[in-house]
Amino acid sequence: MKFAVIVFPGSNCDIDMYHAIKDALGEEVEYVWHSTDNLDQYDGILLPGGFSYGDYLRSGAIARFSNVMAEVVKAAQAGKPVLGVCNGFQILLEAGLLPGAMRRNDGLKFICRNVGLKVKNNQSMFTTGYEVDETITIPIAHGEGNYYCDNETLAELKRDNRILFTYDGENPNGSLEQIAGITNEQGNVLGMMPHPERAVDSLLGSKDGLKIFQSIVKNWRESHVITA
């Protein structure tokens, strides 16, 4: 399986993401600059964290209009797995690939620490490696991760089991219903504030994030098996 790590001016978790795929997961991966207008050769699209375009105006607001985003929309519509982490999640929200928006953390502080996450749904292509209600440890690092959507959208997210991860215990940022990660209606676009790419090796604190990438690969392989 071949992944693309999309790099915007101001991305700063692109190298971690590349490392997670290449070294921890052992799959093919390439950096792809935001001006690219073709992603056909990639099977999975990863939007890393950082501060694309300096977070000017709003997080993700400017990146959302870069060339590559039309291709990301195309990949999402084609059913390819698209994962946006942190700033990547914010870009997916701004692009309308996921519903809702991010507000400043309710404590106004940038928070950088490990948090506990609850896996709410393990039927998604991103979470089949986990147990339902399993608690995992993954770091967060953001100033604007306070998820918001209207009541109607929230009801849809709940009804269709599109909330994959919630913060376990204390709510770090004021996020609605402790939401940490959601998918689109088709289930192939995941946005999450915690950084699974920073949790792929026990030596560095946790490898609980690795199963997200392993789940993507497993599900992709299963749906691409050539039956002779």
Add this chain to the structure above:
Amino acid sequence: MYKVKVYITLRESVLDPQGAAVQQSLHSMTYNEVSDVRVGKYIELTIEDTDRDLDQLVKEMCEKLLANTVIEAYRYDVEEVITQ
């Protein structure tokens, strides 16, 4: 030529954590009369004369890029700039 002044704030229904912190600070300075604070953004656009509908243009720019209407409300004033 026109000068367009765009004001963006969080929608009434959305809690403004920055505004709440500023309000608390004003209260601690004994300005207890302050009952609400909303922190927003102010954007100035200078727009050349155009055949296109100005209101329509500004609305489009606000809704596509300048404001995120999921959480933000915007309003704007248009001033005509007379150049010699």
